[in-house]
Amino acid sequence: METVFLGFVLMLSIFLGFELISKVPATLHTPLMSGANAISGITVVGAITLAGGPMAEWATWLGAAAVFFATVNVVGGYMVTDRMLGMFKTKEKPEVRS
Amino acid sequence: MSVELIGAVYIVSAILFIYGLKLLSSPATAVRGNQLSALGMLVAIVVTLGSREIIDFRWIGGAATLGALVGAIAARRVAMTGMPEMVALFNGSGGIASLLVGWAALDMGSGEDPSTQTAFTIVTILLSILIGGVTFSGSIVAWGKLAETIPSRAITLPGQQIITLLLLIASIGCGIAMVMQPEAWNATLIYVVVALSLLLGVMAVIPIGGADMPVVISLLNSYSGLAACAAGLAINNTILIVAGSLVGAAGIILTNIMCKAMNRSLSHVLFSGFTATKSAT
Numbered sequence: 469m470e471t472v473f474l475g476f477v478l479m480l481s482i483f484l485g486f487e488l489i490s491k492v493p494a495t496l497h498t499p500l501m502s503g504a505n506a507i508s509g510i511t512v513v514g515a516i517t518l519a520g521g522p523m524a525e526w527a528t529w530l531g532a533a534a535v536f537f538a539t540v541n542v543v544g545g546y547m548v549t550d551r552m553l554g555m556f557k558t559k560e561k562p563e564v565r566s
Numbered sequence: 567m568s569v570e571l572i573g574a575v576y577i578v579s580a581i582l583f584i585y586g587l588k589l590l591s592s593p594a595t596a597v598r599g600n601q602l603s604a605l606g607m608l609v610a611i612v613v614t615l616g617s618r619e620i621i622d623f624r625w626i627g628g629a630a631t632l633g634a635l636v637g638a639i640a641a642r643r644v645a646m647t648g649m650p651e652m653v654a655l656f657n658g659s660g661g662i663a664s665l666l667v668g669w670a671a672l673d674m675g676s677g678e679d680p681s682t683q684t685a686f687t688i689v690t691i692l693l694s695i696l697i698g699g700v701t702f703s704g705s706i707v708a709w710g711k712l713a714e715t716i717p718s719r720a721i722t723l724p725g726q727q728i729i730t731l732l733l734l735i736a737s738i739g740c741g742i743a744m745v746m747q748p749e750a751w752n753a754t755l756i757y758v759v760v761a762l763s764l765l766l767g768v769m770a771v772i773p774i775g776g777a778d779m780p781v782v783i784s785l786l787n788s789y790s791g792l793a794a795c796a797a798g799l800a801i802n803n804t805i806l807i808v809a810g811s812l813v814g815a816a817g818i819i820l821t822n823i824m825c826k827a828m829n830r831s832l833s834h835v836l837f838s839g840f841t842a843t844k845s846a847t
Contacts, residue, residue: 471686474799474807481795481808484584485815492591494827497820498780502653503590503600504816505787507583509656510607510809511664511794512630513614514801518670519629520620527673532625534666539633540640541660546604547641548652553597555646 499552506545512538567616575613576805582606583809587816610805654709654783657790661701664793665763668694669756671800685745687800692741692759694796699763700770701790707771708779708786718776730769737762778835781824785836788817 492500515538519531583606589599615626637656644652668691672683710716723729740759774782791813798806825832 470802474802474804477804477807478795478799478811481811482815485812485817486819488584488587488812489591489816489819489823492820492823493593496591496593496596497784497824497827498649498653499596499600500587500590501780501784501787501817501820501824502649502656503603504587504813504820505653505657505660505790506600507587507603507607507809508787508790508794508813509660509663510583510610510806511660511667511797512607513610514667514671514794514797514803514806515663516611516614516626516630517617517619517801517803518667518674519625520615520622522619522621523670524673527670528622528625530666530670532629534663534670535626535629536633536636536663537659537666538663539630540637541656541663542607542637543634544637544641544652544656544659546600546607547638548644548649548656549600550597551641551646552649553600556593556596 495556499549499556502545502549502552506542506549509538509542509545512542567613567618572613572617573804575609576808579606579610579613579805580808582609583812587812610809648713650780650783651709651712654705654712654779654786657783657787658702658705658709660790661698661705661786661793663698664790664797665695665698665702665760667797668692668698668793668800669760671797672756674801688745689741690796690799692744694793694800695756695759696737696741696763696766697789697793697796699760700767701786701793703764703767704771704786704789705767705783707768708783711771711776712779714776716772718779720775721772723772726769726773730766733762733766733769737766774835778828778830781821781828781830781832781835784817784821784824788814788821791815791817 512535515531515534519528519535523531582602586599586603586606589595589602640652671691707716711718737759740755744755771782791810795807795810795814798810822832825835
């Protein structure tokens with residue numbers, strides 16, 4: 469039953485993902501990719517439960533390493549996306565004024 | 567915090583991810599979209615830290631601080647022209663995180679008896695290792711090609727298709743062996759799967775030319791979402807499944823849109839290395 473439930477969640481999320489991205493202007497391709505990449509760092513949540521849970525020593529080590537890498541992805545991903553989007557803003561402003 | 571409460575908060579964070587992605591795809595709202603999605607991530611992390619399962623915060627604190635520092639410095643320092651490379655590196659980082667989560671999940675529920683792992687768990691663990699590994703090594707190769715540490719032209723080895731096919735068959739073989747004999751798996755086989763996945767990632771990206779790298783990074787981004795999703799299925803975590811499959815699906819669509827914008831077909835980009843081998847022979 470649990471597996472079926474997870475399957476439903478999976479299927480609905482995939483359809484939602486397909487629907488969410490439709491018409492994206494070319495300038496937003498890279499920021500959108502980067503923003504989506506930051507979301508895929510959600511694996512940090514899984515890593516946290518493994519690194520802090522009652523696991524064997526080797527699994528805790530792997531979990532801690534996973535926390536490190538996933539945090540790099542999350543923090544770096546969101547910051548880089550923000551910088552990219554900020555760049556568009558400063559570029560667009562002079563155009564509006566002139 | 568109870569499991570129900572955590573689940574409810576995960577729903578909030580899923581809504582923030584979905585809405586954030588939606589806003590990210592329009593120029594006027596993109597900045598807010600990114601912030602909302604970051605907020606969703608923060609909410610998910612904080613509520614997970616409050617989970618009863620977590621008994622030791624030392625490792626988490628140390629690793630997260632270090633990771634945040636590295637990520638922040640890298641994101642600050644990178645030149646605007648170097649953004650795609652940086653995204654590739656971050657993406658690879660997420661890929662290897664999913665690989666490690668899958669690997670560590672081997673220990674879950676195996677306290678007394680390793681054979682308590684169901685076939686479903688084993689398959690999802692293998693998938694997260696395989697996809698995570700391909701994402702990691704593929705992203706590193708993509709980064710190398712963009713930074714020109716690796717020649718950016720399409721590199722084809724003799725018999726490339728056959729090697730890739732054999733690697734794929736070998737990984738499936740390892741997977742079947744692990745499902746058949748769950749108690750005998752602890753040591754060697756998992757190392758083999760990790761090695762195979764890393765090799766597969768290299769073989770998948772190395773025959774693709776540097777000009778197509780943005781599309782490849784977008785595709786690998788989709789893979790890293792799928793890896794997170796597989797890890798979520800392995801450790802039974804809904805927010806990993808939802809966010810991972812969202813990114814997986816959105817990434818595929820985005821890859822396709824990028825291909826169209828560059829006047830290329832997705833299959834052409836993916837198999838360009840293979841066709842180059844064919845025309846050379």
